Amino acid sequence: LVVMRELLLAEPGQTLAQVMLREPFRLAPETPVGEAVAATVRRHYPVYPVCDEAGRLVGIVRGWKLFEHQALELSAQSGRMVGIDKEERVGTPFWAAFRARHPWLQINLLTAFLAAFVVGAFEDTITQIVALAAFLPLLAGQSGNTGCQALAISLRGLTLGDFDSLPLARLLTKEALLGALNGLLTGLVAGAAMWWTAGGLDGNPQALKLALVIVLAMTGACLVSGLFGVLVPLALRxxxxxxxxxxxxxxxxxxxxxxxxxxxxxxxxxxx
Amino acid sequence: LVVMRELLLAEPGQTLAQVMLREPFRLAPETPVGEAVAATVRRHYPVYPVCDEAGRLVGIVRGWKLFEHQALELSAQSGRMVGIDKEERVGTPFWAAFRARHPWLQINLLTAFLAAFVVGAFEDTITQIVALAAFLPLLAGQSGNTGCQALAISLRGLTLGDFDSLPLARLLTKEALLGALNGLLTGLVAGAAMWWTAGGLDGNPQALKLALVIVLAMTGACLVSGLFGVLVPLALRxxxxxxxxxxxxxxxxxxxxxxxxxxxxxxxxxxx
Structure with a gap:
């Protein structure tokens, strides 16, 4: 490889063999784009040679193409979490978007049936304490959001390569404790609401027990969701x-x- | 600006004034990083001059720094959707992560109370048809996922600047119809499950009506969630x-x- 600067600074009598770089930085044809971006980010050359194992030049790749590709990948992540194809953009035609999204929604429904089945098994309990019905979606939504926080941080860590420097056990402990603490504190508020709803003010003896159930369930659910937020992306990988x-x-x-x-x-x- | 290539190709008798670029590409100190990335992506120079209004050089910015910043921003998006600070990484200490995440979880709880309040207002209905309780979280989860699909695509469009070329009304129509169709098709499956749960096989005359309720509710909820997926990020902006x-x-x-x-x-x- 001959660089302009070397040409400029060369003595008039030198040959190309004397000024060229013998072992320039190069990429292999089989390198994944993500790795290529990581390897090139600080170099920021306009163009990179792609060489085979014998060192023969098989092509070149423009630096901006690599970064454009990386930006597209990263901007697709929040969609992939809910079953959006990474190619989809706002301009994607109706039927193409439908075909890509619908299967995941049916899978989501299938998994939701599992949860509904659990709820259905306790029909007698709900019949006797109808107030629980309103707390079902609240609990699901709250632990879902807590879990998605842990999930987003884990995915970010995987994307930016932060996981290599951190033991998994420490991260799991941190997210489980964060989930439990967040669940406890929101659970106390929700528990107070349950106490009030169940007629705690009117002296209903069950109100305090129901409030305790909400606090414990919220703490437990958010603890589990913190663990799942770390484990789900690792399991997928x-x-x-x-x-x-x-x-x-x-x-x-x-x-x-x-x-x-x-x-x-x-x-x-x-x-x- | 004097470029190496011009120096190399210049005739021996020329002065710098003859070979330099008089109006090089430059950035302004007040340019947001996002815009700077958009402006520089195809240039991919190693370094860019930053000049004030009078054209005086006030500093330089390295190209790779701009792209590293952009990658960090993009990888933070899925976390921001659920209330994660864009600075948070897997290595962020426990209490810093707690302080940043917890307020959003309390806000999520507050908004969930609104939904729980709606459910509570229909306690009589649930007491009479307990099977509805199991379908509450199912409906919430299903329309939430459909809405998050539309949301992710909208956010991606805003990030990549796709919105400028597409009329908002067309996007709203598309997402509303996509939501309605996805809701109808998953609603038919969920409705069949409700028919079966409510004793449709045993000839319960209410089973078919309940199934119809589920199909209509799912279609309506997913239609609304498609609209919200487009409108929420635009309202926030x-x-x-x-x-x-x-x-x-x-x-x-x-x-x-x-x-x-x-x-x-x-x-x-x-x-x-």
């Missing part, structure tokens, strides 16, 4: 899939079953 | 906030209220 693929769908299934199941089990055991 | 900020929290509030409210209103009107 282990299976050879993109760690973001439908991760939000798998996460909410787990947290819904754990959270609503825990609440109904506790209500049945402690209150009835 | 209009308010001067980052369009991703807690967008998923605002979206699910709207879809939960619309979806569960619709189901309970329809059940009260058509079945009781």
């Amino acid at each position: 282990r299976c050879g899939a993109d760690p973001a693929t439908a991760s939000s769908i798998f996460l909410t299934t787990g947290t819904d079953i754990a959270g609503m199941g825990l609440m109904l089990v506790l209500a049945t055991a402690l209150v009835l | 209009r308010c001067g906030a980052d369009p991703a900020t807690a967008s998923s929290i605002f979206l699910t509030t709207g879809t939960d209220i619309a979806g569960m409210g619709l189901m309970l209103v329809l059940a009260t009107a058509l079945v009781l």
Whole structure:
């Protein structure tokens, strides 16, 4: 490789062999784009040679093409979490968008049936304590959001390569404790609401027990959702899939079953 | 600006004034990083001059720094949707992560109370048709996922600047119809499950009506969630906030209220 600067600074008598770089930085044809971006980010050359194993030039790749590709990949991540194809843009035609999105929605429904089945198993409990019905979606939504926070941080860590420097056990402990603490503090507020709803002011003796059920269920559900937020993308990557693929769908299934199941089990055991 | 190539190709008798670029590409000190990235992506120079209005050089910015910043911003988006600070990484200490995440979870709880309040208003309906309780979180989860698909595509469009070339009305129509069709098709499956749950096989005359309620509620909820997926980020941007900020929290509030409210209103009107 001959660089302009070397040409300029060369003595008149030198040959090209004397000024050229013998081992320039190069990419291999089989390098994934993500790795190529990581390798080139600080170099920021306008163009990179792509060479085969013998060192023969097989092509070139423009630096801006690599970065444009990386930006497209990154901007697709929040969509992939809910089953959006990484090629889809706002201008994608109706039927193409439908075909790509619909299968994931049916899968989401299938996983939601599992959670609904758990709720259905406690029909007697709900018949006796109807106030629980309003807390079912609240618990699902709350633990889902807590879990998606952990999930987003984990996916970001995988994207930016932060995981290599951090032991998995420490991250799991951190997210489980964060989930439990966040669940406890929001659970106290929700528990107070349950106490009020169940007629705590009118001296209903069950109101305090129901409030306790909500606090415990919220803490437990958010603890589980913190763990799932870390484990779901790692499991997807282990299976050879993109760690973001439908991760939000798998996460909410787990947290819904754990959270609503825990609440109904506790209500049945402690209150009835 | 004097470029190496011009130096190399210059005739021996020329002065610098003859070979230099008089109006080189430059950035202004007040340019937002996002715009700077858009302006520089295809140039991919190693370094850019930053000049004030009079054209005086006030500093330089390295090209790779601009792209590293952009990559960090993009990888933070899925976290911002659920209330994660864009600075947070997997290595962020426990209490810093807690302080940044917790307020959004309390806001999520507050908005979830609105939805729970709607459910609570129909306690009588649920007491009479307990099977509805299991379909509440199913409906919320399903319309939430449909809405997050539309949301992710809208945010991606805003990030990549696709919105300028597409009329808003067309996008709203597309997402509303996509939501309605996806809701109808998943609603038919969920409706069949409701028919079966409600004893349609045993000849319960209400089973078919309940199934119809589920199909209509699912279609309506997913239609609304498609609209919200486009409108929430645009509203946030209009308010001067980052369009991703807690967008998923605002979206699910709207879809939960619309979806569960619709189901309970329809059940009260058509079945009781």
